Structure formats: C-alpha cells, structure tokens
Amino acid sequence: MSRNTAVILLGIALATLTPATSRHDMREKLEPIHLPFDYIPFSPGGPPRWHEVNVTGNDWEKFVGHDKLDLDIDGNECDGDRRRPSPINLIATAKCRDNHEILTRQPRETDCTFDSLDFTSTPYTLRANFPLDDAQCIRPTIDLPNGYPFRWHAYLIEVHLRSEHLLDGRRYDGELQMYHLGQGDQKRQLAAVSVMLDASAYFDNPKLQMYIDEWQVIANEMQTNCTKRRELSSGERDGMTSRNKSGKDVAGAVHDQDSRQDKERRQLQDEEDEENYGPRRKMFPYDIWPTIYYYRYRGQITTPPCSQIVSWRVLDEPLRISRKQYKQLAHLMTGYIDGDTCENSSAASPRGESYRPVQQMNELYQNVTHCTEEDFTFWMYPPSQQ
Secondary structure, three states: OOHHHHHHHHHHHHHOOOOOOOOOOOOOOOOOOOOOOOOOOOOOOOHHHHHHOOOOOHHHHHHHOOOOOOOOOOOOOOOOOOOOOOOOEEOOOEOOOOOOOOEEOOOOOOEOOHHHOEEEEOOOOEEEEOOOOOOOOEOOEEEOOOOOOOOEEEEEEEEEEOOOOEEOOEEOOEEEEEEEEOOHHHOOOEEEEEEEEEEEEOOOOHHHHHHHHHHHHHHHHHHHHHHHHHHHHOOOOOOOOOOOOOOHHHHHHHHHHHHHHHHHHHHHHHOOOOOOOEEOOOOOOHHHOOOOOEEEEEEOOOOOOOOOOEEEEEEOOOEEEEHHHHHHHHHHHHOOEOOOOOOEOOOOOOOOOOOOOOOOOOOOOOOOEEEOOOOOOOOEEOHHHO
C-alpha cells in the first residue's frame, strides 16, 4: 500500500468519527447538529422567520431530544399568534398563590452528581444533559408548589447569552435554564427553572466555572481533532496522537473539593440540636440558585418548534459571575465548529448572543405571578433532614 493511499484511508476513517462533544467516552457520541435557524438578526434563519423552520428532520429531533423523549410536540408553533408565548417581560399580573419554595429532596449517596452530566456543544447553546432514566444514578427532582406531578426529573441545563426573559424590563447578561420532565399525565410536559446571570462580580463564580471548564474541554477537543484531520489530509502525518484532555483535571479537582465540603457540611448538620429546625441545603444542581423566590407563568420552548409545554419559574435574583466568565461563554458560543466540515457554524450572533426576542404576553391565556418572602419563607426541616 502506498503512502498516499494510507493517508487517504486514515483520513476517511477519521472523518467517520464524531468530534468530541461529550466528556463521557463510553456514551454514544452525538453527531454534529445542522439546524435551519440561527440568532442572527435579519438572516434567512433569524428569529422573525422561525415559523418557517421544518421540524420533521432527524437533526431537529436530536436537537430537541424528540428522538428519545415523547414530548407533546406537534408541528411548528413559532408564529406570533399563540396562546402562551415565551420569553416575555416578567411583570406580575396576578397574586402569588404558591405556599412553599421549589422543594428539593435530601441528598443521597446514589444521586447523580456533576460527574454524571453529559456535556455537549450545539450551534446555539452550551448544554449539560442528565441521564434519561435512573439506571445509572438517581436523577435530581424538584417539587413545584401547586403543580403536578409531585416530582419533576432533571433533564438538561443550558446557557443563553444574553437573557431571554426580562425582569421588569431588565435584560441580564445571560440565562441558565434547567429543564425537567414531568410524570403521569404531564410526562409530555416540561418545567423550567431559570437563573439570570449578571456579569458584574469581581471574582469568578466557582460553581458555574465547573460547567465552563467542561465546555472548554469540548471546544479544545474539537479543535484538536480538526487540526489532526487537516494534517492527515495534507499528508504531514500518518497517525493520530492521544486526545487532548486539558482542563478536565482542574474541574475534577474542584468537584472533589466540593464533595468533601458537602460531606463535612452534612456531618455538622447531623450533630446539631434536634430542635434546631432550618432550611434544607439544596442538592446538586440546585445549589447554584441564588434565591428561592421567582416569577411563574406558562409558556413555550424558546427555540423552534416553540411548543407550548413549559411551566416556567424564573428566579428573581441573578447569579453574579465575572466579566471574564461571560467573555469565555461568549467565545465558546461563537466558536462552535461543525464536526463534519471543521468550519465554524455557530448559530449565535457575532457577539455570542443566542436569545429569542421578547414576545408579547397574551393576557387572555397567560398571567404572571411573583412569589416573594411575603408569600412564603424557607421550608423548615429538622437537622436530620436538612
């Protein structure tokens, strides 16, 4: 076999591999996603034309998880004439009737942890996916007040720049959205808890940085694989080196330290007086929440097909992050590389923004409630359950 033939065969073999889009090698790799929409103003695939997006293709099904989950999705609902649009400017229009915070259960040894997340990169956002069932680990759950079912299972976390929702007219630097799957009669519905990101802190937020580090590893691996591919195609090399795992050890070390601190904190709680009731420490991933108070309304998924299946809770205080973290997120958004072509194919705007424009609230079918400390306080537990 000639040298040129060997190089060609190696190039073909490498081209069939999906560039690293996940930190878990044993899991199925996600193919590069090609979507017929973007967030670039006035482009053919921009938000004003999302109602024209074809939502029957395989790429779209992978994008929304419809190939694995039976969500209540029926066609494209991105036109402006909808009963419950999202996102909206959140201003209270009705009294809060919730009688407790969003409850999380007591942590257990069998729970999913940060290491259980499957980090992926898409053309429009950064994602961290939970397992689809409890076979590998027990997924985090939330109990929404005055809502059914009793438990919603964590599905995925994703980040948008800038924020999609507005809080009383203010748009924040970003929005971290946590999606959950329902059960029973609502198993085809979603519940989302949003955390606004305010890039005004002097120091990095350590919990968010753990996520950013993993997304950075993915970007590094994509770039490394594409560099190898170009070298093979040019005949400069006829072999492959090991994958770049830079940054992973740092994230793992931070996580190990957090795990030790969590264990020590639980031990201290167990030693407290049994009569000393207090708020329960939020389990992962809800320990990143800056408050327990929120705006509540019913709305849509904020990307095509814009299905009206989401019960939204948007926390009313932002998570403060550093400007450096914001810039790193924006760089990751704009630097998305297509695994097939090794070319940039980000669907974000040139500034890294990936938010749907604010929609006009439909007052006939939507109302917004703002739950504050006047409506409820922290749910109190004995030390053995905190």
